[in-house]
Amino acid sequence: MKWEGEEGSANVEDRRGQGGRGFGGLPIGGRGIGLGMVAIALVASLVFGVNPLTVLSLLGGGGGPGVQVSQEPAQAPPANDPQAQFVSVVLRSTEQVWEQVFRQGQAQYQPPRLVLFRGATPTACGTGQSAMGPFYCPGDQQVYIDLDFFDTLKQRLGAPGDFAQAYVIAHEVGHHVQNLLGISEKVEAARRSGNERQANAMSVRLELQADCFAGVWGNRSQQAKQWLDQGDVEEALNAAAKIGDDTLQKRSRGVVVPESFTHGSSAQRMQWFKRGFQSGQVADCNTFEGAG
Secondary structure (H helix, E strand, C coil): CCCCCCCCCCCEEECCCCCCCCCCCCCCCCCCECCHHHHHHHHHHHHHCCCHHHHHHHHHHCCCCCCCCCCCCCCCCCCCCHHHHHHHHHHHHHHHHHHHHHHHCCCCCCCCEEEECCCEEEECCEEEEHHHCCEEECCCCEEEECCHHHHHHHHHCCCCCHHHHHHHHHHHHHHHHHHHCCHHHHHHHHHHHCCHHHHHHHHHHHHHHHHHHHHHHHHHHHHHHCCCCCCHHHHHHHHHHHCCHHHHHHHHHCCCCHHHCCCCCHHHHHHHHHHHHHHCCHHHHCCCCCCC
């Protein structure tokens, strides 16, 4: 992925010098939406012997009190930090793509802020923890990432590559797009009115749509920049496969329980990212009616 020299985003806040490190996995006081939840639940099971479904239940359900979000001025990451600059470039590309999409729909895109942190950080959804992986908080419209997650993605989950990392960022921005469009609110209302199995099914559809939106971004950013190398798309598809619910459950428990899925199977996640990438059209990302 030829990202060096591309424009970075002004919407990156660096909090890495403000908090302590930790691998806690504490519940948050609101519903943060994260691609990394399932992945880190697996890591927790491997390192600490914790059932990953228990971790997912804590992370997905909340339960802790909300935390006051810091009002300190945003601090940009240093220019000599390649990983932070990579994140900034990818975020700027998502801004450019979604600004175009919203403009075509006669609307104005409001970009999220992306917060880099270490260990823990206050959010409008409660205390964000590194153990949660990257996540989006609808309450403050911010994406949160501890960059150590990318090491986890590569080393523990077997999903290396810069475009795999870009896919993670684009997925979380996809949740922001869902929030702006009112999709997240409707899904959460449907989750509250249904039983656990129905709630899980709705969560799967929401996550698969974020995967598809990540694919839409990939398509349109490639058209604009021609920055993908051979094998980059395969990196993203591999990452989607490695964090599928069935793959993680089979690896950690040896059995697959489809009714407990919250993010979708490996095949589903690959399918919907590929669908968005092939078409570049938001209209092709209706996971709530589409098969698979």
